[in-house]
Amino acid sequence: MLRRLLLAAVVAAIAGTAVFWWLTIPATVAAGALPAYQPNLANGLTTFNAGGCSSCHAVPKQDDRLKLGGGLAIPSPFGTFYAPNISPDPNDGIGRWSEADFVTAVLKGTSPQGTHFFPAFPYPSYTHAKIEDARDLFAYLKTLAPVPGKVRDHDLPFPFNIRRNVGVWKFLFMDDKPFVADAGRSASWNRGAYLVNSWGHCAECHSPRNVLGGIVTAQRFAGGPNPEGEGWVPNITQKGLSDWSAKDIEYFLETGQTPDGDSAGGSMVRVIKNTSQLSAADRAAIAEYVKSLPPVEGPPKPKKKDAS
Amino acid sequence: MKRIVVVAAALVFSAGAVVAQQDQVKQAQAQMKDNGKNAGALAAMVKGEKPYDQATVNAALAQFEDTVKKFPTLFPESTKGLSPEGDYAASPKIWEDKAGFEAHVASFAKAVADAKGKIKDLDTLKAELPVIGKQCGGCHETYRIKKG
Numbered sequence: 001m002l003r004r005l006l007l008a009a010v011v012a013a014i015a016g017t018a019v020f021w022w023l024t025i026p027a028t029v030a031a032g033a034l035p036a037y038q039p040n041l042a043n044g045l046t047t048f049n050a051g052g053c054s055s056c057h058a059v060p061k062q063d064d065r066l067k068l069g070g071g072l073a074i075p076s077p078f079g080t081f082y083a084p085n086i087s088p089d090p091n092d093g094i095g096r097w098s099e100a101d102f103v104t105a106v107l108k109g110t111s112p113q114g115t116h117f118f119p120a121f122p123y124p125s126y127t128h129a130k131i132e133d134a135r136d137l138f139a140y141l142k143t144l145a146p147v148p149g150k151v152r153d154h155d156l157p158f159p160f161n162i163r164r165n166v167g168v169w170k171f172l173f174m175d176d177k178p179f180v181a182d183a184g185r186s187a188s189w190n191r192g193a194y195l196v197n198s199w200g201h202c203a204e205c206h207s208p209r210n211v212l213g214g215i216v217t218a219q220r221f222a223g224g225p226n227p228e229g230e231g232w233v234p235n236i237t238q239k240g241l242s243d244w245s246a247k248d249i250e251y252f253l254e255t256g257q258t259p260d261g262d263s264a265g266g267s268m269v270r271v272i273k274n275t276s277q278l279s280a281a282d283r284a285a286i287a288e289y290v291k292s293l294p295p296v297e298g299p300p301k302p303k304k305k306d307a308s
Numbered sequence: 309m310k311r312i313v314v315v316a317a318a319l320v321f322s323a324g325a326v327v328a329q330q331d332q333v334k335q336a337q338a339q340m341k342d343n344g345k346n347a348g349a350l351a352a353m354v355k356g357e358k359p360y361d362q363a364t365v366n367a368a369l370a371q372f373e374d375t376v377k378k379f380p381t382l383f384p385e386s387t388k389g390l391s392p393e394g395d396y397a398a399s400p401k402i403w404e405d406k407a408g409f410e411a412h413v414a415s416f417a418k419a420v421a422d423a424k425g426k427i428k429d430l431d432t433l434k435a436e437l438p439v440i441g442k443q444c445g446g447c448h449e450t451y452r453i454k455k456g
Contacts, residue, residue, distance in 0.1 A: 226454075230399070230453050231453040231454045231455060232454050232455060233454075234454070247355065251351065251354075251355055255351075255437075255438050255441050256441055256442070256444075256445040257347065257348075257351050257441050257444075258348075259348065259351075260344055260345075260348050261343070261344035261345055261346065261347035261348025261349070261350075261351060262344045262347075262348075262444075263347075263441060263444035263445040263448050264445050264448065264449075265396075265445070265448035265449060265452045265453075265454060266448070266449060266452075266453075266454060267449075269445045269446065269448065269449035270449070272445065302455070
């Protein structure tokens with residue numbers, strides 16, 4: 001009897017490990033799956049600005065947005081991430097990466113070594129992007145100056161430091177369906193929907209997350225506590241932005257100024273540095289889409305202290 | 309008896325100090341709100357919602373200059389950590405990184421001074437307003453916290 005129980009336990013453990021292993025195999029894009037292609041550098045630059053790459057990967061505390069040596073500390077409830085060097089430096093950056101390595105990293109969240117990236121890297125949004133955009137982005141990044149200097153490792157406690165576990169996270173929370181245009185909407189709206197949900201990765205900060213760090217789908221774009229620490233990220237559905245016109249949103253993305261004359265604060269200041277570089281048409285497209293988001297109540301805000 | 313008087317006086321005095329600090333915070337908030345109101349009035353012209361009006365421009369710049377003058381007294385150490393009414397609070401970084409904060413104030417002062425002689429019509433306003441706006445955002449990025 002005991003022996004049979006033991007045997008059952010061993011079989012269950014093996015099966016469990018096998019399922020875990022199978023479930024957490026990092027997805028990749030094979031080099032053979034990429035047909036011959038002439039990259040478009042101008043679109044690479046647009047993608048770079050829409051993706052907000054320099055918000056995290058530019059060397060902190062200096063003004064050159066194109067110095068992508070990384071190093072920015074990104075605090076989170078799971079530990080502190082350090083944005084890696086994505087300059088074309090062959091030793092410390094992505095200089096030796098193949099195009100397939102890059103496309104795999106950005107669209108699948110898998111490193112050239114075949115391990116999972118942590119989703120502080122917003123690939124759960126980038127995964128909805130067009131493969132051509134990612135290829136143009138790669139070509140564009142290659143034109144930038146290499147920045148030497150390896151960035152330190154992330155500072156994460158167990159069990160969050162086990163990369164294989166990210167495979168389970170991806171299984172639970174990552175929707176990798178490609179973007180599908182809505183034929184009933186304007187071309188501009190669709191462009192906005194694409195930019196917001198893929199490269200723009202707006203929902204990554206403007207949505208509440210559950211205890212495991214997955215976005216609460218029902219409250220997408222409804223804001224919540226700042227995952228980087230103090231404060232609150234605003235609700236950008238019509239629950240929060242009903243008194244903003246599409247024009248107001250557009251102007252905000254260009255200048256960082258709100259309709260009542262206030263300015264963007266916190267991480268949004270870095271976002272504006274990117275969106276201000278987009279074409280006016282792209283900003284208008286984003287505004288049109290954001291203005292169309294149905295009102296959704298966000299998580300309850302902390303009680304305001306009455307000072308008087 | 310003497311002791312009671314001393315304690316009572318101390319209590320009254322410290323209560324007074326707390327009230328004074330909260331007034332101080334309210335004053336800082338009011339000053340910032342006025343900045344916003346004026347910047348909003350300028351933005352309305354840039355966006356084409358309102359016609360260009362030099363008097364509005366002059367009033368806004370005068371108010372920004374007033375803010376520059378008051379900045380050094382607006383955030384005394386005694387108000388650190390106070391959580392006021394409203395959507396925003398001053399970040400403790402204002403006092404932890406005093407040099408950085410003061411550099412931002414100086415840079416704002418320069419932007420306002422530069423803009424003063426330059427804004428004469430809609431085109432010059434369109435060119436100058438983003439320069440000032442960048443100063444607002446540059447400081448709010450680090451030294452202001454959105455509470456909710």
